[in-house]
Amino acid sequence: xxxxxxxxxxxxxxAAPPGESSVAQAxxxxxxxxxxxxxxxxxxxxxxxxxxxxxxxxxxxxxxIADLRRRGIRGSKATVYRTLPLLTExxxxxxxxxxxxxxxxxxxxxREHHDHLVCLGCGxxxxxxxxxxxxxxxxxxxxxxxxxxxxxHQLVGRCADCQRREVAPAGPPVNAExxxxxxxxx
Amino acid sequence: xxxxxxxxxxxxxxAAPPGESSVAQAxxxxxxxxxxxxxxxxxxxxxxxxxxxxxxxxxxxxxxIADLRRRGIRGSKATVYRTLPLLTExxxxxxxxxxxxxxxxxxxxxREHHDHLVCLGCGxxxxxxxxxxxxxxxxxxxxxxxxxxxxxHQLVGRCADCQRREVAPAGPPVNAExxxxxxxxx
DNA sequence: TGATTGTTGAGACCTGGTCTCATCTAGAGG
DNA sequence: CCTCTAGATGAGACCAGGTCTCAACAATCA
Numbered sequence: 001x002x003x004x005x006x007x008x009x010x011x012x013x014x015a016a017p018p019g020e021s022s023v024a025q026a027x028x029x030x031x032x033x034x035x036x037x038x039x040x041x042x043x044x045x046x047x048x049x050x051x052x053x054x055x056x057x058x059x060x061x062x063x064x065i066a067d068l069r070r071r072g073i074r075g076s077k078a079t080v081y082r083t084l085p086l087l088t089e090x091x092x093x094x095x096x097x098x099x100x101x102x103x104x105x106x107x108x109x110x111r112e113h114h115d116h117l118v119c120l121g122c123g124x125x126x127x128x129x130x131x132x133x134x135x136x137x138x139x140x141x142x143x144x145x146x147x148x149x150x151x152x153h154q155l156v157g158r159c160a161d162c163q164r165r166e167v168a169p170a171g172p173p174v175n176a177e178x179x180x181x182x183x184x185x186x
Numbered sequence: 187x188x189x190x191x192x193x194x195x196x197x198x199x200x201a202a203p204p205g206e207s208s209v210a211q212a213x214x215x216x217x218x219x220x221x222x223x224x225x226x227x228x229x230x231x232x233x234x235x236x237x238x239x240x241x242x243x244x245x246x247x248x249x250x251i252a253d254l255r256r257r258g259i260r261g262s263k264a265t266v267y268r269t270l271p272l273l274t275e276x277x278x279x280x281x282x283x284x285x286x287x288x289x290x291x292x293x294x295x296x297r298e299h300h301d302h303l304v305c306l307g308c309g310x311x312x313x314x315x316x317x318x319x320x321x322x323x324x325x326x327x328x329x330x331x332x333x334x335x336x337x338x339h340q341l342v343g344r345c346a347d348c349q350r351r352e353v354a355p356a357g358p359p360v361n362a363e364x365x366x367x368x369x370x371x372x
Numbered sequence: 373t374g375a376t377t378g379t380t381g382a383g384a385c386c387t388g389g390t391c392t393c394a395t396c397t398a399g400a401g402g
Numbered sequence: 403c404c405t406c407t408a409g410a411t412g413a414g415a416c417c418a419g420g421t422c423t424c425a426a427c428a429a430t431c432a
Contacts, residue, residue, distance in 0.1 A: 038408090038409085039409070039410090040397085040398050040399075040408095040409060040410070041398085042397075042398070042409090042410060042411080043397095044410075044411065044412095045410090061388085061389090062388085074411085074412070075411095075412090076411070076412040076413065076414095077388095077389080077390095077412085077413090077414095078389095078390075078391080078392095078411075078412065078413080078414090079410080079411060079412070081388095081389065081390075082390095082410085082411090102388070103388085103389090117326065117327060117330055117332055119332065120335060126330050126332070128326050128329075128330065130322065130326060132322060133319075133322060136316065136318055136319060136322075137341055140303065140314050140316060140341065141303060141341055141343050143314075144303055144312050144314065144345075145345060145346030145349075146303055146305065146312075146341070146343040146344060146345050146346070147343050147344045147349055148341060148342075148343040149306060149342055149343045149344065150341075150342050150343070151339070151340060151341045151342060152338055152339070152340045152342075153337070153338070153339050153340075154337060154338045154339075155323055155326065155327055155332070155334060155336075155337045156334075156335055156336050156337060156338070157327050157332040157333050157334040157335045157336070158332060158333045158335065159330075159331060159332050160331035160332070163333055224377095224378085225378070225379090226377095226378060226379070226428085226429055226430085227429095228378090228379060228380080228428080228429080229428095230379075230380065230381095231379090247419085247420090248418095248419085260380085260381070261380095261381085262380070262381040262382065262383090263381085263382090263383095263419095263420080263421095264380075264381065264382080264383090264420090264421075264422080264423095265379080265380060265381070267419095267420065267421075268379085268380090268421095288418095288419070289419085289420090
């Protein structure tokens with residue numbers, strides 16, 4: 001499977017209470033994953049897991065690298081880029097918010113699958129999950145003879161704050177030349 | 187350069203031939219769009235529209251540039267990259283199959299909105315449209331106070347052919363030719 | 373015609389990401 | 403504890419898509 005897609009449930013994704021143990025749990029899971037492939041759990045990989053799980057939300061790779069540096073771990077760009085797909089495949093991470101500009105990840109362990117709603121104005125990211133989507137996606141894939149292995153699904157728009165901000169500042173833009181269809185919520 | 191990266195043979199050339207009218211229609215639409223913004227309809231832009239509409243399916247930008255060259259139009263990379271977003275905004279093109287590696291566009295004019303189903307094995311791209319998705323998406327955005335302005339939605343999996351091939355391995359790699367690099371790397 | 377302002381094209385530049393390769397190390401055996 | 407070997411690492415070269423710059427150019431309008 002392409003490392004880094006939104007894995008469809010039924011894969012790993014063990015739903016467990018997010019707690020201190022999550023690092024331990026992830027390490028265990030990763031160790032198992034590596035063992036199956038005759039790969040090694042090295043210090044660098046351990047450090048990356050820790051740094052990764054410490055960041056609760058989505059994070060761009062670049063920030064993760066900075067994190068590692070800050071922790072005094074050498075951690076080269078190459079190593080991080082090599083490790084993240086492994087973690088994704090192991091079900092510990094999942095790719096998130098792929099805007100076509102930068103990749104971004106987030107912890108997957110112990111979480112339900114979800115997709116993202118991104119604000120074009122301020123960059124805010126809201127997560128949502130909606131069982132119905134999964135069902136429809138599977139249905140569509142099947143209809144075309146595909147076996148579904150993942151998806152990218154991201155909604156983009158303006159959050160409430162940004163919509164408000166559009167109207168408020170800088171004079172009275174009465175929304176005259178806003179070619180945005182899709183009704184202006186609330 | 188990675189030749190053929192987003193080539194989806196057997197998938198294109200379905201739509202009707204260029205159809206003078208669609209180019210004319212697009213030009214008219216674009217002209218109106220530009221006029222509203224005090225921008226100009228130049229020879230380069232005209233050429234880009236024509237080249238774009240001549241390609242019925244999805245196409246990577248790189249190929250479009252090659253097209254222009256082939257047509258004897260100078261067309262620099264910068265101009266193309268500057269024009270495509272304009273065309274998108276004008277509703278003539280739409281972004282398609284954003285894998286996070288390369289952008290890819292397709293004509294939007296006169297077409298229903300649709301999303302894509304991509305085969306990880308051979309790179310085949312199937313289009314699908316499903317009203318229900320749009321409705322759910324709108325619903326979700328609204329629920330979070332967002333005004334929906336667009337989305338990325340792409341399903342990935344294995345097409346029937348590739349699944350069959352999986353079961354009967356040993357055969358020659360039918361598509362080694364078409365890495366389509368959705369996999370982990372080069 | 374000339375002034376104004378948007379547009380173009382070539383190429384330098386930027387940047388996220390990958391690859392190379394010498395060196396290191398986890399882990400299995402001895 | 404030592405040795406051996408394949409996997410892992412890190413620094414940095416490298417790659418490619420995409421953006422920016424800037425001088426030259428052209429559509430418009432006075």
